[in-house]
Amino acid sequence: MRLKERTIAIVLGGGKGTRLYPLTMDRAKPAVPFAGKYRLVDIPISNCINSGIRQIYILTQFNSASLHNHISNTYIFDTFSNGFVEILAAEQTNQTDTWYQGTADAVRKNLKHFHDQNADYYIILSGDQLYRMDLKDMLDRHIACGAELTIATKPISREQATGLGIIGCDSEGIITKFYEKPANDLDISEYKVADSLLHASLGKHVDASNEYLASMGIYIFNAKTMEEVLNNDKTDFGKEIIPDVIKQRKVATYLFDGFWEDIGTIKAFYETNLDLASINPQFNFYNEMMPIYTHRRHLPATKVNFCNISSSLTSEGSIITNAYIVNSIIGVRTIIESGASLDGVYCMGASFYETEVEKTANAKKGIPNIGIGRGTIIRKAIIDQNARIGDGCRIGIDDIPRQEGDFAMYSIHDGIIVINKNAVIKNGTVM
Known part of the structure; x- marks a missing residue:
């Protein structure tokens, strides 16, 4: 043998x-x-x-x-x-x-x-x-x-x-x-x-x-x-x-x-x-001789509309519109709306796409869509899967005291904000 x-x-x-x-x-x-x-x-x-x-x-x-x-x-x-x-x-x-x-x-x-x-x-x-x-x-x-x-x-x-x-x-x-x-x-x-x-x-x-x-x-x-x-x-x-x-x-x-x-x-x-998103990462995923395997999702290519993206990775199946993204990783099926700005963010994406019917029903309840809303600015954060971040939010931006610990929809550890899986962050939230 x-x-x-x-x-x-x-x-x-x-x-x-x-x-x-x-x-x-x-x-x-x-x-x-x-x-x-x-x-x-x-x-x-x-x-x-x-x-x-x-x-x-x-x-x-x-x-x-x-x-x-x-x-x-x-x-x-x-x-x-x-x-x-x-x-x-x-x-x-x-x-x-x-x-x-x-x-x-x-x-x-x-x-x-x-x-x-x-x-x-x-x-x-x-x-x-x-x-x-x-x-x-x-x-x-x-x-x-x-x-x-x-x-x-x-x-x-x-x-x-x-x-x-x-x-x-x-x-x-x-x-x-x-x-x-x-x-x-x-x-x-x-x-x-x-x-x-x-x-x-x-x-x-x-x-x-x-x-x-x-x-x-x-x-x-x-x-x-x-x-x-x-x-x-x-x-x-x-x-x-x-x-x-x-x-x-x-x-x-x-x-x-x-x-x-x-x-x-x-x-x-x-x-x-x-x-991994830097110009010369310490670990190389681009190695055809010894690839890293994962689940095949059969998703479409990521669509990028009028964006400024640098030193970042964007995974398949995402739709990014008129956004500024730097030093970040965008996970699968991530929807980022117009005017959003991400700097030093790992967004894990979503495990499914919402239908228009689901979006309409959630909007009537004041629940944002899955993804990053219009005009939202995020710095130094991890956004877990299926998180809903509304329009006009400011996360990790303002110079305000932040208490380390675990809270209802998010945690802060080592100065890094972590938005929980399935969290709902309503329009205009400052964190």
Whole structure:
């Protein structure tokens, strides 16, 4: 059997996604819309498909309906490939009636499902990261060095190390120690990576300030090893399982020097999305050799009428009239009316088009149409799906005190205004 057919991928969908609230109010974190037309879960799934790994499980437990809908309508493999993308939500059984208690616990509770594939290797991936990686290359490295566990790592500076798990390894890339999120004032110089390893692994110039290796939360286990190290009640890979395995077994590092970003917070989500619309984005979606896949909607091309649009992305099916748009992302089926102005806005768009009958009925009730109304000005905001923003609104414009927190139709986190999914913002609202 070919190597890729002996490997299954497990994508960790995360918990409640509180750091991405309110985007996770009604959906699982992997189902959050991303880059105008994708979902977060499309990133790890696409990396798997591009690497020839087509047996993929998604583990989740909160608000999984939209995730189920996206997966079932998108990833359909033919009967000859033996490929699948399957969601495993937390379930009650005769052995347990609890939800997933952590990343390791989620995998442990689904081992019985994984056994059906008789795999030799398990690849553990995160559902909220943006990167493009050849997982087959990482698997080759895992097998060649005879490791029981291989951890993907990225060279970083000392300043970046505070919020990440730091790996210590020898000159051959065999991991000897691990430190979780070292404080700024802690001396971790013993964790510095050898220049010879960096140059041998990456084969190109490496930034001299990137002297440490951070765990990317991407793991390859031998199947037998993973089942043995999960034969306990420990709940988390990063905090409990991985440090113990490093002490007892052969663990290798796989160095990765491409773009990688954890997008688990509103600030990171907002900044990562808007960077995609810049002239030279850090992550390149325009890669035909390793595309990012998503659901085919069969929508018409976006219609642009008398607009000024720069450093922005516009997804299919939108209609934009006489608008000024800069540093923004416009999602699918977005309707933007005359005179609107958007600067630094991620508008997720809509999941359907309104009919004229529906628009007339809503107008009689004082309810705006889905989309952005006439003359509305928006700065530094995320507009979730199917939001209705009326005419003449001013969102994020006026210099007024803004209280951070979650409110009826919107939230404010890190100074970023988030308009909730299905929110109704009436004409003339100032926010």
